[in-house]
Amino acid sequence: MHFDYNKLVFSAEYGKEELFLIWPKTDVTLADKVFFTGHYQYNNLAENMHLNARFQWRYKPASDMFVLYTENYFPNNFASKNRAPCLN
DSSP states (O other), X not given: OEXXXXXXXXXXXXXXXXXXXXXXXXXXXXXXXXXXXXXXXXXTTXXXXXXXXXXXXXXXXXXXXXXXXXXXXXXXXXXXXXXXXXXO
């Protein structure tokens, strides 16, 4: 779990801002050649929630196949902004 918090205070004409980023990450080894990695990220500055998942199969050394999925959400109603499945 990653958590970043920044409180920025400027002169009166520029104001102040509190920024935070929350990022839990999961790595799972399903077999000696099959892996899953996923993370979920919330960023209050961009008003964005981001999901990223990767399924990896190493069928021989230095020959990996990936299936990737990424999606961005609005944090207030969880409506999807965009998504992008990918096979590599």
